[in-house]
Amino acid sequence: xxxxxxxxxxxxxxxxxxxxVHRFARRHIYIPxxxxxxxxxxxxxxxxxxxxxxxxxxxxxxxxxxxFWAFFGMLSQVPYAYIVSRLFxxxxxxxxxxxxxxxxxxxPLAILAxxxxxxIIHYNVGGI
Numbered sequence: 001x002x003x004x005x006x007x008x009x010x011x012x013x014x015x016x017x018x019x020x021v022h023r024f025a026r027r028h029i030y031i032p033x034x035x036x037x038x039x040x041x042x043x044x045x046x047x048x049x050x051x052x053x054x055x056x057x058x059x060x061x062x063x064x065x066x067x068f069w070a071f072f073g074m075l076s077q078v079p080y081a082y083i084v085s086r087l088f089x090x091x092x093x094x095x096x097x098x099x100x101x102x103x104x105x106x107x108p109l110a111i112l113a114x115x116x117x118x119x120i121i122h123y124n125v126g127g128i
Contacts, residue, residue: 008091010081013099014048025051048078059114067117073110077102 007013015022025047033043052074060066080102088094 006096007099008093008095009088010077010084010095010099010102011044012091012095013102014077021051045078048074063114063118065114065117065121067114069110069113069117073106076106 004013004016007016029047030043033046052071055074056068056071059070084098
C-alpha cells in the first residue's frame with residue numbers, strides 16, 4: 001500500500017490519511033447516502049462537511065473559541081481538489097505536489113489563524 005504522503009491527488013490523500021475513520025465514514029455515512037439517492041459528489045461533500053465539523057470541534061474545545069478556521073480550511077479542499085484534478089488529470093508528480101502544498105501551506109495557515117485569534121483574546125496588551 002502506498003503511503004498517504006505519496007498520494008497523487010487530494011482525495012487520495014484524504015482517503016489514506018486516517019484509514020479507520022475513512023472506512024467508518026464510507027460504511028456509515030457515504031454508502032447510506034448513495035443508497036438514499038445522493039450523487040457520489042453530494043455524498044462525498046456531506047462526509048467531508050461532517051469531518052470538517054468534527055475537526056473544528058476538536059480544535060475549538062481546547063482553545064475555548066469557535067472560529068471555523070479548520071472547518072473552512074477543510075472545505076476549501078473541495079474546490080482545490082477539483083482544480084488540481086483538472087490541471088493534473090492523471091495525478092502523478094503534479095498531483096503529489098498539490099498535496100504537499102496543502103500540507104506545507106494550508107494547514108500551517110489555519111494554525112496561525114488560530115494562534116493569532118487566541119493571542120488577541122488572551123494577550124492583547126495595549127491594543128496591539
